[in-house]
Amino acid sequence: MLQRRKTAEAIAAYRKVIELNPEGVEGYLALGNALMLGLPSESQLTEALGLYHQALQLEPTSALAYTGLGNVLRQQQKLEDAIAAYWQALRLDPHSDGAYQQLSSLLLLLHNTDAVIALYRHALQQRLATNAFFYTQMDRFLQQQNQLETLTSLYREGIEQYSAVPPQAGKEHFKQHFYGQLAQLFLEQKQPEKAIALY
Amino acid sequence: MQQQPDNTFIYDQLKQLLLQLHKVDEAIALYRQVMQQQPSNTAAYNDLAALLMQQNKPEEAIALYQQRLQQQPNNVSAYRNLAMLLMQQNKLEEAIALYRQVIQQQPSDLPAYGNLAALLVRQNKPQDAITLYRQGIQQDPQNPSLYDPLASLLLQQNQVNEAIALYRQAIQQKPDNSPFYKKLADLLLQL
Numbered sequence: 444m445l446q447r448r449k450t451a452e453a454i455a456a457y458r459k460v461i462e463l464n465p466e467g468v469e470g471y472l473a474l475g476n477a478l479m480l481g482l483p484s485e486s487q488l489t490e491a492l493g494l495y496h497q498a499l500q501l502e503p504t505s506a507l508a509y510t511g512l513g514n515v516l517r518q519q520q521k522l523e524d525a526i527a528a529y530w531q532a533l534r535l536d537p538h539s540d541g542a543y544q545q546l547s548s549l550l551l552l553l554h555n556t557d558a559v560i561a562l563y564r565h566a567l568q569q570r571l572a573t574n575a576f577f578y579t580q581m582d583r584f585l586q587q588q589n590q591l592e593t594l595t596s597l598y599r600e601g602i603e604q605y606s607a608v609p610p611q612a613g614k615e616h617f618k619q620h621f622y623g624q625l626a627q628l629f630l631e632q633k634q635p636e637k638a639i640a641l642y
Numbered sequence: 643m644q645q646q647p648d649n650t651f652i653y654d655q656l657k658q659l660l661l662q663l664h665k666v667d668e669a670i671a672l673y674r675q676v677m678q679q680q681p682s683n684t685a686a687y688n689d690l691a692a693l694l695m696q697q698n699k700p701e702e703a704i705a706l707y708q709q710r711l712q713q714q715p716n717n718v719s720a721y722r723n724l725a726m727l728l729m730q731q732n733k734l735e736e737a738i739a740l741y742r743q744v745i746q747q748q749p750s751d752l753p754a755y756g757n758l759a760a761l762l763v764r765q766n767k768p769q770d771a772i773t774l775y776r777q778g779i780q781q782d783p784q785n786p787s788l789y790d791p792l793a794s795l796l797l798q799q800n801q802v803n804e805a806i807a808l809y810r811q812a813i814q815q816k817p818d819n820s821p822f823y824k825k826l827a828d829l830l831l832q833l
Binding site for chain 2: 446449450452453454456457459460463464467469470477480
């Protein structure tokens with residue numbers, strides 16, 4: 444009850460932000476995101492969609508607006524459109540953590556193997572995932588799909604990409620993740636000598 | 643200059659020329675001459691202090707303002723500038739004492755509240771800083787400058803509800819300030 448009242452007050456405050464500063468994109472994004480909290484109603488989804496479109500009119504390169512748009516489209520079950528919106532967000536801002544998370548969870552849900560692999564590769568090339576869990580989820584899925592060769596090459600690519608990152612960047616655990624995963628894969632394929640050679 | 647010792651335009655031109663020619667010592671000497679002839683020329687004091695700081699001579703800049711305060715013990719601007727220099731030199735206790743004097747002499751000087759509160763935070767006295775920010779806001783509730791730093795300090799102290807209450811108060815005072823609405827809403831959704 445209290446939470447609902449606070450959300451309502453926040454939504455009213457974001458409306459005021461837009462009223463006072465209609466040229467500022469942040470009010471539209473914030474209100475859109477607030478409307479999407481919890482289980483949004485049909486009318487809230489429609490309003491949020493309009494807000495993200497308005498944000499894009501003001502700032503056509505806003506990755507946040509495309510991510511928001513993707514979230515609405517996903518809720519509206521327009522999944523192909525949602526995927527396209529998330530990809531657009533990633534094209535505009537390869538650092539967009541939210542778009543990575545949303546897109547990966549949707550692709551995994553849809554069991555879209557090719558798209559999962561494409562996203563995995565994109566994330567590796569950008570070296571931007573904020574935690575190894577992002578890869579772990581996709582590892583599990585690709586193992587279930589028996590994509591072992593692809594996984595081997597992705598892990599090797601991961602080792603290569605994250606070896607190029609200076610240690611002070613704090614991404615050592617990603618490299619360890621890929622070494623560990625690759626070694627595990629070799630062990631499962633009864634190739635212990637390859638796993639040992641890795642270390 | 644000998645004919646018109648009070649002509650500030652000639653002094654300014656000469657100072658600029660000397661600085662362009664990198665004759666810093668001569669420029670400093672000229673400033674000191676100006677200050678002797680025109681003790682009320684505040685700009686000359688500030689320019690000389692800035693020049694001394696540029697020349698990495700903070701002690702001389704500090705001495706300059708201390709001398710100014712001996713001549714003009716009620717010169718709030720000299721207190722404020724000296725406090726700023728002391729703060730830059732990490733002489734926190736002295737800077738704090740001066741800011742307190744600034745506030746005593748000019749209770750509506752909100753930047754002094756802000757600077758003093760920041761110093762108190764550096765001395766690990768966040769509650770004193772919070773009290774001071776609130777006193778500053780009470781002096782001029784419609785001035786938006788102290789709300790954000792106070793809210794940020796309250797959040798650092800995990801006092802989210804107090805920060806929310808503060809932004810509600812800020813909106814009452816400044817209903818046309820869009821960033822206050824945004825910050826209030828962001829905080830409400832954080833809870």
